[in-house]
Amino acid sequence: MWGGRFEGGPAAVMREINASIPFDKRMWRQDIRGSLAHVEMLRDTGIIAEEDCVAIADGLIQVARDYETNGVPDDLALEDIHMLTEARLAATIGPAAGRLHTARSRNDQVATDFRLWVRDAIDEADAALAAFGAALLDRAGEHAASVMPGFTHLQVAQPVTLGHHLMAYHEMIARDRSRFADARARLNECPLGSAALAGTGFPIDRESTARALGFDRPTRNSLDAVSDRDFALDYLQAASQCALHLSRLAEEFVLWASQPFGFVRLSDQWSTGSSIMPQKRNPDAAELVRGHAGRITGCLVALLVTMKGLPLAYSKDMQDDKPPVFETHDLLALSLAAMTGMVTSASFDTARMRSVAQAGYSTATDLADWLVRVGGVPFREAHHVTGRVVKLAEERGCRLDELPLDALQDVDGRIDGRVFDVLSVDASVASRTSFGGTAPANVSAAVRAARGERP
16 A cells, blocks of 8 residues: 555554554445545546446445445455455456545545544434433323422422423433534535545546535535544534433432332343342443443543644544544443333332322422412511421421411411412422423423424
């Protein structure tokens, strides 16, 4: 490939450290696709002869079939997927294969292949997120009125519904999809034709190759085009944020599946046992999703650090751009599939959830609001009165709605019998009708809206 400049071959270690074929062979489909678009442009512009173009295109299709059938070998001597494909093409059609690399460099070739690969990865992530979002919607609709404790500081705060809780994650997933969509829109410019760094003197048609590969337009600056990896960082940042959201739900499943909570039972499909304790049902799938979030974030940091000090244009450090992206793709796909499966198959103990919501004085704020709304009490004073009522309930070992009226009036004479309309957990959630609130009617409406259904 570049032996004309050197008398001796590379050292064995140099050959190994220099080669990227063990990981960049994953881009063989994108490499074939980019080469087919390039040779079609070379034919249309008359840069190389028709017969050579036909031979090259036919040969590339044969090489692709071979890769599909037999896989891509790790030939370290050929360094990367680009040179391996060119060598396979030469073995298939002869010297005409050498014309394929006219008016391009491996720098713009890999930038194009990698953009195509990341674009495909974004489309895969979006499809998986859509499936996960649908699973959340199904369970949220099923539990629109199922009361559970809402937490702050992991302390029982106010009653909410399980449907409302799950819809919070649907909101996160919707934002994740929008971040991936934004990343896709930004990356959708074609570097092909930028050559090594300065463009080319051949009369190429960059608009035609961009269209053929589904890009919106060619990149505007050849230096930037071959050295830019913002698109990979955008993908990693969107994936990291998504993994963070998955990890939060995974953590809640880990907590909820524990005996002290007892809110959920994960199906056998998503649980494991213990080698020594036969009673155990471990939420290992959720724990692994939680762990994957750390690895995905690490991949983002790895590429950020790799790119932070590179001068224009291409540097060999950038060969290490692909492993963190490939690892993230695989981990995110596993995490999304696992979380979708867990949400779909989980059995929620709504009776246990209701019991905990009732036991934690979670309607205390409803009492304070009632004092403000009905009794005309300033909120800070109402807050103080309610604190005294909670203390009384603690001393008597009962719920707020189980306190007799005379006991409540001993705390504050402005309390009357109407207060019992707001002290139950059902009354509390039903009253939260403000936009975005947890009232069952709100949750059902939010599910319908997310599905695109009419009210």
